[in-house]
Amino acid sequence: MYEILSTDGVAKTAKFTTPHGEILTPCFMNVATAGAIKGGLSAIDLKNIKTQVSLSNTYHLHLRPTDTLIRQLGGLHKFMAWDGPILTDSGGFQVFSLAHRRKIKEEGVYFSSHIDGKKIFMGPEESMQIQSNLASTIAMAFDECPPALAEREYIMPSVDRTTRWLERSIKEMNRLNSLQETINKKQLLFAINQGGLFVDIRSSHANTISNFDLDGYAIGGLAVGETHDQMYYILDNVVEHLPKNKPTYLMGVGTPENILEAVERGVDLFDCVLPARNGRHGHVYTNEGKRNIYNAQYEKDELPIDVECQCEVCRNFSRAYIRHLLKAKEILGMRLCVMHNLYYYNNLMSEIRQAILTRQFKEYKKMRLDGYRLAQNKNTLNR
């Protein structure tokens, strides 16, 4: 069930009720690809950093430890000790970004595992079966994510195939949800919009998939190499074609700036590897932009990562200490940076929701973007 609590222009804040709890949107989902946030965070930490939704990966968990094993052990929630909502990506994107020697056919994709080269086939039915075995809260339809700059001639048949794959995904998910032995018989399913940078293909595909009564709608194939303006232009023209009474999910996005812009255009859900990956590399997010804690200027800096931040990391540790940990390659260095970054993102989303509730989103967005820009200019001047 999806209930809009307030709107501010096109921006909206909503309560999305799932079998594993409520999700307040706009929401940033925290990426735990293989059942753990990279950098050493567990489900216990997720509670502390205000995580609402954990996101895991069909492709990765299928290869290792296998979805059948996770099913035997009672499903992904029990396996990773997380009782909140879990969204599983369909594996579509990974097949294109990670796998070797892939061949796309009408029935699905043949490819080699990036781990051991093993030959694997995955189509819509396989993806649904794997996600059903994982028993996630939300499953994603199996789609093809074409390259950013793909030509119209490539995109057209690809999107048509993604639509046919969606029909097969729906049929298979309905079948699995009706089986006695299925762990999560109320597994939700989201469709994925594609169409590259062609607004007519995008909007027509959005209209097509909106005819299926699904639990949510995602926009895929963005933030894969196009410019920010191109991405915002697509959002400007696609979100309006997706159902207003369902959550809208922008896959793989993005920076805090990207998220503020997308929320303004009506997006509810986000996920992105950036806060975790950047955290592992010592890049941390603050209201004054991104810092690189590795930088020599923090060698003797006793301030926390972000003086305004209320997270456990910022309440306890100095930049100098965290820089030392990173330099010494102590796991704790990465862990603290990732924890802070995810808290920063989760807190940003909380502030965004509050701003929409009080209809001050435009002012809030301007304040944040000004803060990021100011810091960027200052950094440029320092060099």
Place this chain on the structure above:
RNA sequence: GUGGAAAUAGCUCAGUCGGUUAGAGCGCCAGAUUGUGGUCCUGGAGGUCGUGGGUUCGAUCCCCAUUUUCCACC
């Protein structure tokens, strides 16, 4: 004390059969990262080639002395 080996970037070492701006790896200083292969990638700074003489048009390289370090022996 005797004999031998070595001395080149912050570290570990290449190299120059004597010839323009002496290289690598690591480290250091920065950058990059968007539905995650933590190990990947990009750029930058840094060397009077131990010191003093000599030979030579020219020496980090050859010769002599010297200092330091390491090894072996007494």
